[in-house]
Amino acid sequence: MMKHNVHSADLFDISGPVEPLSWTFMVNRIQTLSYILFFPSTFIEPSMIWIILLAAACSHLNIWLLANWLRRMDRPDGYFGTVRLLGKTVLWLFSLFGLSLALVKCAVLLLGYVDIVNNILFPSLDPKLFVALLLFACLYLARLGMEKTLRFGVISFIGTVWVVLFYVPYIFPANADYYHLLPLIPERMPPHPWHTFLTLWAAFAGPEYLLMLPKQAVDERRIQSSLLIGNAFSIVEYVFFFVVCHLFYGSQYLRRLDLPVVQLVRYIHLPFAERLEIIIIPAYAFSVVYVVTFLLLYAAAALRMMTGASDVPSGRKWLGPAFVMLCLTTMAIQYWGWANEMGKNRWIEWHNWSDACTYAALPVLLMIAALLTKKRGTRHATNHSPD
């Protein structure tokens, strides 16, 4: 049978295993996204590199656990498999929880990115315009279904990864002052270490959503290496931008900046162009659209599960309501929460906490699922409808 059929009957139809590179890029883009643009301002001391490496190691462990779960042949597959494992009520609660998390995460990501666009590129334009255009781009991608959205990861990666090249000159003298990286061993405890860890941990969050993907999307032999390489890419990127910002600014000046990565690129003067942040910021829209679409599809799936309609093929029926809910959530947060800096920070903080919690809960969830699967037996964890 030929794979990659065009007319998928359902949003979640998967014709065959998704290529390893798509998984790698998916993990990488979901973990880096727009955090790259502003995160070094949180990591203002050189010794904080250890916090990055600690969070990265924990994330690597989490991804390893996740990949091992995805490789298991007896893991529950599809709606019925999950119902048999967890029961309808628990699944309904999970769906409700997942739906609200996905919607809020999408809204905060969109608004955070649009904030950067609005502040740096078009201060005079209404940010709602950018939100609307991005939302419609997400809908346009989401209508292609989960399979094609996952594969869009390759395009999203190519659309943004070249940005790193602009920063390479900053790791060499005369731009780089290597003394700025010292001391690596702190003389005193860095301020708010837990908060710093939480921010980065939340940045690494996202791959836990793969837990609910159908079996046929996963190539058991290669999923582990794909996900781990993706996480490793993210670690390299975070460390790279951390080092670059410290080498150029130094920790004293770094703490005064809001968007150090964006401001750094302003110092590049090419013979034919300056102010390269004007190119870099639009490029990050690739990642934003990709990640938000991925979550939007999850929201549609959660809605479908909550209404109990998962047992019948429903095409793209649930995408519309999920999209409307996302629009409403984004508008509500923008109207009530995003009006001032305090409100903004509160939502970002809330988002960080929720992301960090879901990512931290991943091992526990996997353990519970493994125990339940063992208890109820493999034969219950299949995708056959109950008779």
Next chain:
Amino acid sequence: MNWITFWKMARKLKPSSRPAPMADAGGPPTPKQIQDLFRDIHDAQIHELLAEKQTVKLFYIHSLVDETQLQSDIVLPILHGSAAQTGRNIISDEIVQVDTLSKAEQLILEGSVLVFFENDHVYAVKKRNTLGRSINTSEQEAIVYGPKDSLSEQLDNSLTLIRRRLPVPNLKSKKFIIGSFSKTSVILLYMEGIVNPELVRIAESKTKEIDFDGIFDAAHVSAFLEDHIFSVFPQFQQTDRPDALASALLSGKVVWLVDNTPFAIVAPITFFDLFQSPEDYIHRWMVGSFLRGLRFVAFAIALFLTPVYVALSVHHYQMIPLAMLFVLMESRSQIPFTPFWEALFMLLTLEILKEASLRMPSKASQTLGIVGGIVIGEASVDAGIASNVLIIIIAISAVASFLIPNYLMTNASKLIQFALLILAAWLGMWGIGLGLIWLCIHLQGLTSLRQPYLAPLSPFFGRDWKDTVIRLPMTSMKTRPAHLKPLDRFRILKRKI
């Protein structure tokens, strides 16, 4: 149910516009029935030949039959043969006994001569008029070195050119007659044992489903075969080069030859196929790779250069280095329009000139070129309608668009360029970025014969990259494109397993 489904259902309910099928009375047709059927056709001819002890009648349509062959291969053998041998003397590769009136009608329209013997036996002898062009050089895909022959309007000639290149029984051909009035012959070609059978199945079913009165061109056929009608991108490749077709068949693709058109259709194709030229394989591989890469760069220039100019000069002039900004300001100081209107006006003028030069006779188009050059190059600057910088930008993007080997793709790029221009004027570089994202999503959703259009990028097939943006040496191309899922992956016979 969406409106497309509704339209399709409504279309099915409409009465058929096809000619009513022939009522077969049973038994072979009589000369009278045939004459009634083809009444009021001035070149429909019936002749009586008095052979030894029997009268033989011939019926044919003069314009469809080769008169010389008719005389030498049918008339003379009948007249000079003995009664017992009359039928056997006819010289032809294709003699069919006709049992029904409808079959007789079909064969006459295909260029056969109906021969009525007194014993009620009716034979159709194919003597089709093969009037048409001889084999010429391809004008659309001309190359400096390499084979020069190209397909012609005669289906058999085109098939011969391909069969000569692939003289193996694996080259299968299936014939379809499509178009309720045009009765166009379409041949589906594929390499058995290489192509994925699922592709052939899809191609066959799509070809059979074509329901239209007249099919006169390969483009008409592809319009009915394509998966997405709301896309500017060509989903089939059209070529008149038999070497390119043979190569496509060996890759695991299918080919449609359409009667009375010199272009064949190839599918499935990817976005990257549209940037390949047969000449890539004639050059040294480094040169071929460079040229192919250059085409992609040229495509990007053709799409983005003018929109980027508008975005920078309207929204992000701070991106332009100071020395360049002075040049731009001086150039634009006398222009009364915004950069968007200036660029739009010049792009439209250029497109009008390009279109006019295509439609005009070749001698007149030279004059047009001079007039266009003066109008674009000098007069518009002198009149203060356009700036010098914009003229250079438009000229570069116009020349860059000519590097795209596929003409349909060149035209598609114009439309995208206009859309990006509007986005650039509205939202600057962010608008262009958004346009690019929309474009990528659109391409991600496209398919050609139900296969992904962006392969081998998305879905990613690492091994296929050896002949995509770059072209590696032929010795390293040991496998066929994996995204086509060919039955036989290897191009080489001696391989390590």
